[in-house]
Amino acid sequence: MGDPRQDIHLNTKATEQHTYDAIVIGSGISGGWAAKELCGKGLKTLLLERGRNVEHIKDYPTASLNPWDFEHRLHNAEKDKEDNPIQSLQYDEGNKHFFVKDKEHPYTQASPFHWIRGYQVGGRSLTWGRQCYRLSDLDFEANAKDGIGVDWPIRYKDIAPWYDYVERFAGISGQAEGLAHLPDGEFLPPMEMNVLERHFKETVFKKIPGRCVTIGRTANLSRGWEGRGPCQYRNLCSRGCPFGGYFSSNAATIPAALATGNLTLRPFSIVTEILYDAERKRATGVRVLDTVTHQTVEFYATIIFLNASTIASAMILLNSRSAAFPEGLGNTSGQVGHNLMDHHFRVGAEADYPGFDQEYYIGRRPNGIYIPRFRNISPATARKDYIRGFGYQGVGFRRLWSETGEQIPGFGTDFKDRLTRPGPWAMWMSAWGETLPYYENRVEQDPGKKDSWGLPLAKIYFQFKDNEAAMRKDMKESAVEMLTIAGFSNITPFDYHSVGGDCVHEMGTVRMGKDPKTSVLNEWNQLHDVKNVFVTDGSCMTSSACQNPSLTYMALTARACDYAVTALKKGTLYG
Amino acid sequence: MKRRSAIRLSLGLAVGGALGFGGIKGYQLYKHPDFRVLEEHQGLLDDLADTIIPATDSPGARDAAVGGFILKMVRDCTDKKSQNNFIRGFMDLMERTGEKEGTSGKAGSSFGQRSLAERTAILAHFEQQGRPYSGTLGKVQHRLAGDSFFTILKRYTILGYCSSRRGATEGLRYDYIPGRYDGNVPLQPGQRSWATQ
Numbered sequence: 001m002g003d004p005r006q007d008i009h010l011n012t013k014a015t016e017q018h019t020y021d022a023i024v025i026g027s028g029i030s031g032g033w034a035a036k037e038l039c040g041k042g043l044k045t046l047l048l049e050r051g052r053n054v055e056h057i058k059d060y061p062t063a064s065l066n067p068w069d070f071e072h073r074l075h076n077a078e079k080d081k082e083d084n085p086i087q088s089l090q091y092d093e094g095n096k097h098f099f100v101k102d103k104e105h106p107y108t109q110a111s112p113f114h115w116i117r118g119y120q121v122g123g124r125s126l127t128w129g130r131q132c133y134r135l136s137d138l139d140f141e142a143n144a145k146d147g148i149g150v151d152w153p154i155r156y157k158d159i160a161p162w163y164d165y166v167e168r169f170a171g172i173s174g175q176a177e178g179l180a181h182l183p184d185g186e187f188l189p190p191m192e193m194n195v196l197e198r199h200f201k202e203t204v205f206k207k208i209p210g211r212c213v214t215i216g217r218t219a220n221l222s223r224g225w226e227g228r229g230p231c232q233y234r235n236l237c238s239r240g241c242p243f244g245g246y247f248s249s250n251a252a253t254i255p256a257a258l259a260t261g262n263l264t265l266r267p268f269s270i271v272t273e274i275l276y277d278a279e280r281k282r283a284t285g286v287r288v289l290d291t292v293t294h295q296t297v298e299f300y301a302t303i304i305f306l307n308a309s310t311i312a313s314a315m316i317l318l319n320s321r322s323a324a325f326p327e328g329l330g331n332t333s334g335q336v337g338h339n340l341m342d343h344h345f346r347v348g349a350e351a352d353y354p355g356f357d358q359e360y361y362i363g364r365r366p367n368g369i370y371i372p373r374f375r376n377i378s379p380a381t382a383r384k385d386y387i388r389g390f391g392y393q394g395v396g397f398r399r400l401w402s403e404t405g406e407q408i409p410g411f412g413t414d415f416k417d418r419l420t421r422p423g424p425w426a427m428w429m430s431a432w433g434e435t436l437p438y439y440e441n442r443v444e445q446d447p448g449k450k451d452s453w454g455l456p457l458a459k460i461y462f463q464f465k466d467n468e469a470a471m472r473k474d475m476k477e478s479a480v481e482m483l484t485i486a487g488f489s490n491i492t493p494f495d496y497h498s499v500g501g502d503c504v505h506e507m508g509t510v511r512m513g514k515d516p517k518t519s520v521l522n523e524w525n526q527l528h529d530v531k532n533v534f535v536t537d538g539s540c541m542t543s544s545a546c547q548n549p550s551l552t553y554m555a556l557t558a559r560a561c562d563y564a565v566t567a568l569k570k571g572t573l574y575g
Numbered sequence: 576m577k578r579r580s581a582i583r584l585s586l587g588l589a590v591g592g593a594l595g596f597g598g599i600k601g602y603q604l605y606k607h608p609d610f611r612v613l614e615e616h617q618g619l620l621d622d623l624a625d626t627i628i629p630a631t632d633s634p635g636a637r638d639a640a641v642g643g644f645i646l647k648m649v650r651d652c653t654d655k656k657s658q659n660n661f662i663r664g665f666m667d668l669m670e671r672t673g674e675k676e677g678t679s680g681k682a683g684s685s686f687g688q689r690s691l692a693e694r695t696a697i698l699a700h701f702e703q704q705g706r707p708y709s710g711t712l713g714k715v716q717h718r719l720a721g722d723s724f725f726t727i728l729k730r731y732t733i734l735g736y737c738s739s740r741r742g743a744t745e746g747l748r749y750d751y752i753p754g755r756y757d758g759n760v761p762l763q764p765g766q767r768s769w770a771t772q
Contacts, residue, residue, distance in 0.1 A: 066743075067770070067771065068739050071647070072647070072652050077652050192758040198759075233756045235772070359761065359762065361757060363756035397772065400771075402734070405730075406726070406729060406730055411626060411702070411729065412629060413631055416629065416631060416635075419628070420747050422766070422767075
């Protein structure tokens with residue numbers, strides 16, 4: 001075993017060699033974009049990642065393995081679940097190397113919250129769900145209209161061209177539907193619906209006028225794109241794709257950033273704080289704990305992008321204390337760490353479909369159907385029992401041995417014959433709902449508790465409330481309604497009561513807003529208080545909407561990078 | 576209030592009954608399981624699995640080395656109560672079939688040497704005895720008492736076979752790299768299910 005950082009050349013001798021034009025903290029889905037954009041605009045950029053390096057393809061050890069290649073055929077051992085009670089809820093034998101070990105990375109749950117993490121280059125962009133939906137003015141205007149939280153400082157027209165821009169590079173497959181509240185994007189060809197999904201789509205549209213069922217919009221490449229892909233329909237995405245069939249930092253943005261010659265990638269680098277110069281009223285750089293040498297190192301730059309993920313970014317700001325910012329950098333509003341959101345989900349229904357016995361499919365499509373929000377989108381669809389709304393993700397499929405096996409009675413030759421034939425057609429649909437920003441849902445430093453690096457532990461308070469509970473009733477009932485009118489049988493509603501964090505859509509702890517007194521970031525994702533620090537991960541979200549949020553982080557990041565570099569060149573960065 | 580406690584009472588009674596399957600005493604569920612009997616009788620595990628999924632025009636569970644897989648899964652991926660249920664049920668079965676020391680060798684198990692009708696009758700007994708309750712009651716039963724010997728045996732036989740190389744590629748259809756998605760393909764006569772979703 002040599003130096004794990006052997007292929008990264010670093011000179012740690014002099015301050016000037018520690019100076020870059022820009023520093024990006026975190027290499028996940030938004031940090032990767034920041035690195036690509038800043039490097040592309042000619043800035044010498046240092047990309048810091050607390051975990052190990054993961055090189056595209058080379059470091060996907062399980063990507064080409066068969067089920068029988070895994071000791072427990074992809075099931076987690078009891079000992080493993082005991083050692084990793086949180087992360088094991090999300091991983092299996094095929095992708096567990098892209099999740100942290102709970103024991104090595106403790107945090108405090110003041111109330112139940114599952115903090116899922118992937119500390120490596122690429123972060124959780126390796127294991128994400130890949131669904132990509134634009135927000136609209138229905139979302140950007142919602143807080144102002146409802147008097148909830150604070151108003152977003154931007155509207156759809158501000159972000160629309162940046163959605164175009166990131167979609168064009170990332171490659172999003174999907175079907176244009178012309179809906180104002182779920183705007184179409186620059187799509188690659190849509191993936192195909194199967195025979196049951198088409199039946200469902202047509203019946204629902206006929207019987208509930210205006211109800212749209214569309215194919216999922218996903219960052220899987222339905223054709224070759226930017227030298228990546230196409231998707232091979234293996235449905236093993238979260239192990240890393242050797243075909244580059246989906247968007248990740250590792251497959252897409254980091255290689256693009258490296259190709260400019262402007263990127264220095266530094267794994268094993270925990271940012272403990274952002275350094276602040278009170279006289280010049282700007283951040284000067286970051287302090288890094290090198291987890292290989294155990295040394296503290298400082299790096300300096302003109303622009304800093306904080307993309308450590310919603311909870312970690314708030315923790316870094318809270319830990320960056322100085323005389324000027326005794327409560328944490330950029331935290332004069334006192335909002336840093338507050339307004340934590342995650343989508344509430346795992347509620348819906350599943351059912352069998354009696355028919356299409358002679359129809360089947362080829363390939364494992366890593367995508368399903370999507371039903372865009374249909375509640376509270378107009379006066380006619382307004383609800384009295386809750387505000388905001390939800391969308392469904394679903395899939396039609398023929399049940400497999402793993403589901404039917406134990407239900408088939410008996411054993412022996414007849415049993416085997418039934419077991420190995422395609423099972424009945426079925427549909428599963430589950431809703432993803434908007435969660436309101438509650439000030440008291442928050443992360444803070446747990447006083448006196450430190451991790452093995454001596455850094456304060458995160459203490460998380462989180463609760464879904466009445467609006468989410470009322471919405472869940474409808475999320476369940478509406479699923480049953482649609483399956484009923486489409487002729488399904490054995491309709492089984494479910495509500496598995498998700499805990500905060502389960503959806504891995506943490507948002508809101510460093511929110512954008514118009515007023516520095518009530519928000520942390522301005523309309524360009526700049527700290528109101530410190531103009532050369534930008535935060536463009538999920539922590540910037542002012543409301544959660546109900547759409548899968550990563551595409552919005554990408555667009556906000558590209559937009560903020562453009563603003564930052566333009567302002568820097570014009571000399572207007574500091575106002 | 577009254578109605579709720581009445582439901583709880585009836586649940587309690589039923590679960591008391593459920594715990595009684597196989598005459599289990601509470602302490603037997605929590606003791607540290609001893610896997611030696613399974614290790615020494617992997618041949619019997621193979622024979623049991625092969626009775627559930629026999630070789631036909633495609634390989635059976637023994638061809639897919641399911642016996643060893645069941646042992647591994649019972650040891651590594653099963654909660655303690657279910658582990659104890661499995662071992663106890665396995666020993667009960669051994670007693671009924673008059674197993675001798677060790678069945679890993681060529682001679683095989685006494686169970687395996689019996690006729691199909693006899694093997695079927697023996698397993699049917701355990702299936703009947705270990706049948707879980709359905710619905711909510713089944714969930715409570717699972718939580719309090721773990722799964723029965725037969726439920727575990729069948730579960731790991733199915734998993735071990737369908738996810739094995741021979742089971743997936745010969746008993747089912749396995750498409751390593753599909754390369755495309757076609758959502759509407761007529762089923763061919765006699766076509767097997769895909770091995771993976």
